[in-house]
Amino acid sequence: MSQPFIQVEGISFEYTINNHKTVPVLENVSFDVHPGEYVTIIGHNGSGKSTLSKHFNGILKPLSGNIYVDGLNTREANLQREIRQKVGMVFQHPDNQIVATIVEDDVAFGLENIGVPSSEMKARIDFALDAVGMSEFRKRPPHHLSGGQKQRVAIAGILAMKPDCLVLDEATSMLDTYGRRDILDVVRRLNNDGMTIVSVTHHMSEVAEASRVIVIEKGQIVLDGAPREIFQQYELLHQLQLDVPLASQLARLVHEYDNEFQADLIHNEEIIQEVMRLSAKRGVYVG
Amino acid sequence: MSDSTILEVKDLQHIYMEKTPLEHQALSGVSLSVEEGESIAIIGNTGSGKSTLIQHFNGLMRPQRGEVTVEGQYLSDPKLDVKALRRKVGLVFQNPEDQIFEKLIGDDIAYGPLKMGLPLKEVRDRVKWAMELVGLSFEELKDRVTYALSGGQKRKVALAGVLALKPKILVLDEPTAGLDPRSRQELLDQIVRLNEKENMTVIFVSHNMEEVAYLAKRIYVLADGRNLIDGTPGDIFGNSEVLSKHHIGAPQTVEILAQLKARGYPVNLKAYEIETAAKEMVSVLQSFRR
Numbered sequence A: 001m002s003q004p005f006i007q008v009e010g011i012s013f014e015y016t017i018n019n020h021k022t023v024p025v026l027e028n029v030s031f032d033v034h035p036g037e038y039v040t041i042i043g044h045n046g047s048g049k050s051t052l053s054k055h056f057n058g059i060l061k062p063l064s065g066n067i068y069v070d071g072l073n074t075r076e077a078n079l080q081r082e083i084r085q086k087v088g089m090v091f092q093h094p095d096n097q098i099v100a101t102i103v104e105d106d107v108a109f110g111l112e113n114i115g116v117p118s119s120e121m122k123a124r125i126d127f128a129l130d131a132v133g134m135s136e137f138r139k140r141p142p143h144h145l146s147g148g149q150k151q152r153v154a155i156a157g158i159l160a161m162k163p164d165c166l167v168l169d170e171a172t173s174m175l176d177t178y179g180r181r182d183i184l185d186v187v188r189r190l191n192n193d194g195m196t197i198v199s200v201t202h203h204m205s206e207v208a209e210a211s212r213v214i215v216i217e218k219g220q221i222v223l224d225g226a227p228r229e230i231f232q233q234y235e236l237l238h239q240l241q242l243d244v245p246l247a248s249q250l251a252r253l254v255h256e257y258d259n260e261f262q263a264d265l266i267h268n269e270e271i272i273q274e275v276m277r278l279s280a281k282r283g284v285y286v287g
Numbered sequence B: 001m002s003d004s005t006i007l008e009v010k011d012l013q014h015i016y017m018e019k020t021p022l023e024h025q026a027l028s029g030v031s032l033s034v035e036e037g038e039s040i041a042i043i044g045n046t047g048s049g050k051s052t053l054i055q056h057f058n059g060l061m062r063p064q065r066g067e068v069t070v071e072g073q074y075l076s077d078p079k080l081d082v083k084a085l086r087r088k089v090g091l092v093f094q095n096p097e098d099q100i101f102e103k104l105i106g107d108d109i110a111y112g113p114l115k116m117g118l119p120l121k122e123v124r125d126r127v128k129w130a131m132e133l134v135g136l137s138f139e140e141l142k143d144r145v146t147y148a149l150s151g152g153q154k155r156k157v158a159l160a161g162v163l164a165l166k167p168k169i170l171v172l173d174e175p176t177a178g179l180d181p182r183s184r185q186e187l188l189d190q191i192v193r194l195n196e197k198e199n200m201t202v203i204f205v206s207h208n209m210e211e212v213a214y215l216a217k218r219i220y221v222l223a224d225g226r227n228l229i230d231g232t233p234g235d236i237f238g239n240s241e242v243l244s245k246h247h248i249g250a251p252q253t254v255e256i257l258a259q260l261k262a263r264g265y266p267v268n269l270k271a272y273e274i275e276t277a278a279k280e281m282v283s284v285l286q287s288f289r290r
């Protein structure tokens, strides 16, 4: 197997509040993310997902243990800039991430920060806005865009820095169905082109599309595997205050009434295919 | 308007930054009518005017043209008692951070009841009641600092702050965005309880159609600042072509049924609930059995 892109080695983390009280959040967490993987992280509110995500590009440093990004230890201050260029983060509220009054200036802002020469900037901005399908909006003020469009601008700002890995922390949770689909299409395309994706989400249908899902509870990993396997653990997920995709619920219900119908489906499209398969098998013409 | 109408909107218009180059007409004549004790969803794609509309309900925005009345009282009246209105109509914003001001959770939720001049004992009882209602432990969290909360926890705090005022009408803008599945379900169940047991009128905006299907008895659909259609969830979701034409999602059950229907299977698109959707599919499959 390839050399891991992110190595999380036994990290623990706690916040200190009111100068003395501590809130333990992460406890001895270890896992690897390999280049080109699409990993989703799920867990209930407060389980530590955002805290974990902020470790991936060194915004937070572990109290104990180590994180390596492409072999670089996030603890080392002089590697900070290089690590932020390798791992870009997008958060929940696009409003908090957009700083400039014109879309293309917003994308340029991050580039100036990392010292990209101005000769190279235009090409990078073109590439990034094109990748998220926002080129025609480049001269527009961002605050007049819809939530989904703003979020695409925020992603463009990150893409312009050409990261190897994109971390999305509930980046679609404030968007409507169409806005979310737009973002997920962009992300899927980036992943197909080789970008490593780590996405924190509450949308189980998004999880179903990923290659892997990590379930965290009270700052520890409790499940880690392919979505189809994980979603069979219906009871356990329920105890962890989580859910399975609607397609899985529907497949299980139909299976209860008609046990030839496969129960372990996780995508809407699989449901359609299964209905077609069974009706064809039972040999009745549809039309 | 019938006796039990609690909130009515007639031909409401709103223009942002009127007479500037950035002028934008967000509402172009919206009307709706809500009966006491109803649970109403307002849906529509991003930018259709949902948030602008509901910010009129507690006087945060005043009608520029058209009318909004709450219990027969005109909200365009310059002598309107806004404080009394806000006690009657509780509004929870789309972004909870816009609504949390105090350093400690308990203080933040107590703010409204204190302003109402309630005795301290009553304030404390209400804070406890509201926190437990949204699933925040009073003992554990009342003295926690608000900035150290996760997004989902902040949303619960903002909601508790509004519930502590015990409003007659609860208005929610995307109440469960960012909540995990269990918190979402618990919150929805609490809202159903407030609606059914405490007879609180509920008006909410949502783009989560599963949630709309679960909570709403009636749905208004907006497009470009205008009414598009309204009706029961069955009526609206059964009309999935109109929804997709206006870029409004349908429940996933309906999307699956619509795809089956497009392939020639005789399924009923009104079966938006998961059990009924499953039964539709089962009956189709059984009909093939010989």
Ligand SMILES: Nc1ncnc2c1ncn2[C@@H]1O[C@H](COP(=O)(O)OP(=O)(O)O)[C@@H](O)[C@H]1O
Residues within 6 Å of the ligand: A015, A016, A017, A023, A025, A043, A044, A045, A046, A047, A048, A049, A050, A051, A052, B147, B148, B149, B150, B151, B152
């Ligand atoms: N800046 C902070 N200071 C103190 N505690 C925090 C801070 N941010 C988060 N927490 C606490 O850490 C825990 C994990 O939070 P978070 O990582 O945001 O969870 P999630 O993203 O899974 O919802 C929660 O109990 C939260 O209240």
Ligand SMILES: Nc1ncnc2c1ncn2[C@@H]1O[C@H](COP(=O)(O)OP(=O)(O)O)[C@@H](O)[C@H]1O
Residues within 6 Å of the ligand: A144, A145, B016, B017, B024, B025, B026, B044, B045, B046, B047, B048, B049, B050, B051, B052, B053
């Ligand atoms: N403060 C504002 N200034 C200018 N335009 C605004 C403002 N708030 C909203 N708008 C615009 O008004 C329209 C309706 O917005 P909104 O009511 O937030 O829609 P929704 O909640 O349905 O997404 C959108 O086109 C939006 O860009």
Ligand SMILES: [Mg+2]
Residues within 6 Å of the ligand: A049, A050, A051, A169, A170, B150, B151
């Ligand atoms: Mg989080």
Ligand SMILES: [Mg+2]
Residues within 6 Å of the ligand: B050, B051, B052, B094, B173
């Ligand atoms: Mg809105």
